[in-house]
Amino acid sequence: MSQGKETSLELRNLIVKLKGEKKSFSKIVKKPRSTVQTIYRNYVMRGNVLNKSRCGRPHKLSDRDARAIVRKVKINPKISAPKLADQIATASGKKVHTETVRRIIRSGGYNDRVSRNLLTLNFNIEFCFELKKISNLFQRKRIRQ
Secondary structure, eight states, rough: OOOOOOOOHHHHHHHHHHHHHOOOOOTTTOOOOOHHHHHHHHHHSSSSEEEEEEEOOOOSHHHHHHHHHHHHHOOOOOHHHHHHHHHHHHOOOOOOHHHHHHHHHHHOOOOOOOOHHHHHHHHHHHHHHHHHHHHHHHHHHHHOO
């Protein structure tokens, strides 16, 4: 179940400070009494107001590395994931699986698709317009007859 938003470190320090002075401060900090009680209870049990570490494996690549991968794909959409993984290994010394690179590319909005050649696309659009003009001419001739 979701825990909701975390309170800021400054607010938690303020709660502990006011609790030590025995003031009613639930209304002062504009937080529910249960939240204030939980923060103070955790302070008493652990001796600090910092967040506990989260479970799960830490990310192999930082956000900066992920942005660099997306930037490279934006420059060259035809680059392959194994080549990107090799570039990361040489640049940062981190060995990354190709599926990790693909996951980052997908999260960046590139779904393993190669961009179309714009010249061909423009030619096809112009060709379709010409065909439509010709077909309209034939239809007008048929109507007049």
